[in-house]
Amino acid sequence: MSQISGKPVSYWIDSTSTDNFPSLIQATFDSVSVDVAIVGAGIAGVTTAFLLKRAGKTVALLEANEIATGVSGHTTAKVTSLHQLVYANLIKEAGEQKAKLYAQSNQAAVEQVAALVQEEQIACDFSRQNAYTFAETEENLGQIKDEVEAAMQLGLPASYVSEVSLPFPIAGAIRFTNQAQFHPRKYLAHLAKKIYGDGSYVFENTRVTQVEEGDPCQIITNQGVVHAKDVVVTTNVPILDQGLFFAKAYPKRSYIIGAEISPEQAPEGMLIGTGEGYRSIRTTPYNGKLLLLIGGEGHKVGSRSDTETCYQNLENYARSRFGVQSIDYRWSTQDMVSFDQLPYIGKLTPFNDHIYVATGFSLWGMSNGTMSGMLLSDLLLGIENPWANLYDSTRATPFVKPTSLKENMDVGIHWVGDRLKGLQDNSFDEVAPGEGKLLTLGTNKVAAYRDESGTVHAVSATCTHLGCIVNWNSAEKSWDCPCHGGRFSCDGEVLHGPPVKGLEAIEG
Ligand SMILES: Cc1cc2nc3c(=O)[nH]c(=O)nc-3n(C[C@H](O)[C@H](O)[C@H](O)COP(=O)(O)OP(=O)(O)OC[C@H]3O[C@@H](n4cnc5c(N)ncnc54)[C@H](O)[C@@H]3O)c2cc1C
Ligand code: FES
Structure with a gap:
């Protein structure tokens, strides 16, 4: 077996000491009653729970492991409405009005994160950054130009640039100004701490195995039962099968390495490439210097066994393109990619009045997950929200789209x-x-x-x-x-x- 460089842990997890929360049994409750139970403490769950508690609801946030150790603890953590290339296609497939709502809701999520960091004084390495999607070759330049045009049409802070600060030539890029980046685990740990108390709870190491809708709903865990008027399932891919979300999106796994880099060598802003073998690039403060994060090598979960190669390819890229000397960290994670590019946020099924979900963030959950917390809290507080229809989780699903058909046929092929x-x-x-x-x-x-x-x-x-x-x-x-x-x-x-x-x- 080949040797892979780097400590095999997410930098975000390795660099955070969090206050541990008790499990349901450790807290000596074998039964708890709250207004809303939230299952899963990633960015979607923590944001939902925080906003609901702030609005006066009692909540119980239930996490199978520890806060923000799932996808949100393994992300690249760019907080931006620039989602590589999405707007030109959304206008084509869903129409300008829906594309505009997607743009506005994700921009609002960026500003929501910024506002919470400011109001709560969260020390989470938050900084405003430009975000770029770049094409290395003329072949992919057309897509960039289409995206600039689409994003400008939707009122986003977009422009075309022919240069970025990467140490290799590019053909052109789209730039979104005034976006942001942060340390996701420091941010989420801070919010989680604010959730606990005054009749609200955070339970770690408490795995939910079943949810029974009723008056109240029963949330059955490996540690006891929680009762709640409403339940929100934010487990990345919902653990409840009734909504068939596992068949309305597919799981994509991707890899990240972290390498120390001097500020002089580091690129400005948050960058992502296009085409086959694209890379996602940003830096974060690290021991008085910077840690360069490079992500890529995505594939459908379970479709590759030789995953060491994914890390080796990223390492070769970091050494040859940025001249880094050694690799400090490596980790990987996955997200649900929605077939129509839009997250699913709302009721579990049309027949459920008290169970809600959020999934399908398509590798852009720092904004989409924050936005789902904003939307879910409005839905539960009875506040009208202009994004509700766009993300309605019970909407007709494009099972007949070629990508959807292929993914679901693949499942059948694997099963047999x-x-x-x-x-x-x-x-x-x-x-x-x-x-x-x-x-x-x-x-x-x-x-x-x-x-x-x-x-x-x-x-x-x-x-x-x-x-x-x-x-x-x-x-x-x-x-x-x-x-x-x-x-x-x-x-x-x-x-x-x-x-x-x-x-x-x-x-x-
Ligand atoms: C490699 C990679 C890079 C990415 N980079 C970016 C980026 O730069 N910017 C961006 O916007 N997005 C990015 N994303 C996407 C983003 O990280 C995710 O969309 C987001 O973190 C998902 O959040 P979540 O709350 O849905 O899931 P999670 O963070 O996984 O939270 C779900 C939680 O539920 C818990 N859970 C699961 N089952 C149970 C159960 N039965 N009982 C109790 N708890 C349970 C899990 O332990 C987990 O903590 C990236 C994704 C990948 C894969
Ligand atoms: S995850 Fe559905 S069968 Fe394994």
């Missing part, structure tokens, strides 16, 4: 075809140290990993969500489901939804 994997491997002896492999033991499909000390970690290979067969992810040492993005540790614990139950252990 992956059962044939590992048919010829039927002994733990087939698994080398450091390797993860699918085996067939009797009638069982087994996911087996042998650690460097020789111990075998064996679990059922059948995903507890809807029964697809998991795939090995070599860099993260995890079992990833190619159907809807569920991920499990090598011992079978859930790392990422939609599954809520771990993979069954098998005697090694």
Whole structure:
């Protein structure tokens, strides 16, 4: 196995010490009643809970792990309404009016983050930055020019520039001024602290397994039950299947490395490329210098096993393009990409009056997730919101779009075809140290990993969500489901939804 450079942890998590919140049992409550229960403490959940508490509601924020250790703790954390290339296409597909609402709501989210940082005096390395989408070749320049035109038409702070401060030539770029960047975990930890108290709660290490709608709703966790008039599910991909969100968006995994860079070598602003193999680039304060973050190498979750290559490609890029000497950090994460580019925010289904969701942020959840908190809190407070129809989670879904059809057909192909994997491997002896492999033991499909000390970690290979067969992810040492993005540790614990139950252990 090849060596990958960098500490394998998100810089945002490594550089934050947070106050830990109790689990439901540790807090000695076996039952809690609040106005609103929020499931999942990423940017969508924390923002929703914070705004509701500020408006006078009692809330319980329930997190399976720790605050902001999911996608929001592994993001690049650009807070911008410049979403690579989205506006020209949105105008074409959804019309100018809807595209304008998308633009306005995401700009409002950028300003909401800025306002909270200011009002709450949050020390989170917040700074105003320009955001750029650049084309390296003339071939992609047309898209940039179309995007500039579309963004200007929608009233966004956009202009065309022919140069950016990257240390290599580009063909041209779109620039949005007065955008922002921050340290997402410091920001969210601060807001979470403000949620706790006066009849409101934050529970960590409390996994929700089921939600029953009623008067009140019951939120069943591995630690006891919470009662609430309304429930908001912000688990990135909803853990409740009724809304079929796992089939209205697909899970995209992407990689980030962090390398120390001097201010003189560092590029200005937040940048993202276009076309195959695009990179996302920004810096953040780091030990009196800067940490250069480079992201990219995205692919559908569970579709690649040789994920070390993704990190190596980013490292080669950082060394050759920016002359960095060493890689300090590496991490990866995933997000749900909506088939019609618009997040789903609102009721779980048309038949649910008290269960709400937010998902499908398409790798732009710092603004989309903040915006979903603003919209959800308005919906729950009975305040009319002009964005509600655009993001209505029960809207007719474009199942017939080519991308949607392909992704959902892929799921069917995996469900059937992956059962044939590992048919010829039927002994733990087939698994080398450091390797993860699918085996067939009797009638069982087994996911087996042998650690460097020789111990075998064996679990059922059948995903507890809807029964697809998991795939090995070599860099993260995890079992990833190619159907809807569920991920499990090598011992079978859930790392990422939609599954809520771990993979069954098998005697090694
Ligand atoms: C590589 C990468 C880079 C990105 N960069 C940017 C960027 O620069 N700018 C930008 O705007 N967006 C970016 N994004 C997107 C953005 O990070 C996400 O859209 C956003 O963080 C998602 O927030 P969330 O609240 O939906 O999910 P999360 O942050 O994952 O929060 C969901 C929480 O729910 C918890 N949970 C799950 N199941 C349960 C359960 N059963 N019970 C209780 N809790 C549960 C999880 O532990 C998690 O903490 C990026 C995405 C990726 C993949
Ligand atoms: S995540 Fe749906 S079947 Fe695995």
